[in-house]
Amino acid sequence: MKKPLTLFSLCISSYVCAKSPQLQYIKSMYQKSVKLKSRETNNSPDYYLKYLDRNLRQIYARDKKYSEITERTACIDHDILWQSNDFNPKAKLTFTQPNAAKIKVNIGTTTGSKKHAVAYQVQCKPDNNCQITEIFEHGKPFTKKTTKCPNDFYRRYIKKH
Template sequence: MKKLLLAVLGLCISSCVFAEIFRPKVNYIKRIYEESIKLESGEINYNPHFYLKYFDSNIRKIYERDDEYQKATGGIACIDYDVLWQGQDLDPNAKLTFTQPTGNKVKVTIGATKGFEKRSVTYQVICLKETNDCKITEIFEGGKSFTKDKSKCLDDFYRTEIKKHRNK
């Protein structure tokens, strides 16, 4: 009986370890949040756009365009919050839950804390099998595509604000 119990226990432990090792997309997203918390706590030098290195070129281009428009107008363009934390400020005490609803998506649920409601964000992550190098290729906020939503916002911002500044 003891041998059977030990065998079952061993299988449970090894399957948990196996699941952690072979969840590269979830682990990739966890690392981003761990780095964010270290930055905020001052453990490492703060860089407000540290997470850009985790995004593919399409998302980085949206951020570059947003920065360009902010500089041109001296105000906020379309991205005025921290996409990771879905708000202006992060609370390192918020409970983070990472799930993988589909093969390429990782959902992060950020627990409610003082002044903040529970919220979530979903990342589409692509990893190269050969190198296990991953990139976020899309972000879903409230079911909406970040790239489509922000691209439209930036197009509108260009038509309404940037052209005004250039025509002065």
């Protein structure tokens, strides 16, 4: 009796995960990315800033401002979604949901690119209005790295001049 119950529980949890607003939110972000890549460059994060919460958008704004001032790459030097600068829309994407608020995206290998993974913490309101509140690269929070880096970049390249 325990085996059918366990199997049934897994089916329910898989069904719940498949209908998760967090999962659908991240999938739609990647679908939009692939669609835009066919029309324009994907190196600019501007199209996916709307998916990020205020804190993450501020990090991007600060990075962009410092890059413009110095005319060099500040701290964010790769496409966060694709975990590289070599976007390939043919890469196989696998979406998993380790917990209710976290979505992991595995990006398969393609010619010229390695396998990558990135995870997103997504908060959704009852009306399914969602936002990414944290990004995890190599298991580490993006905000921690990109909060320290701009401070160092500012001291090194902007404040001195």
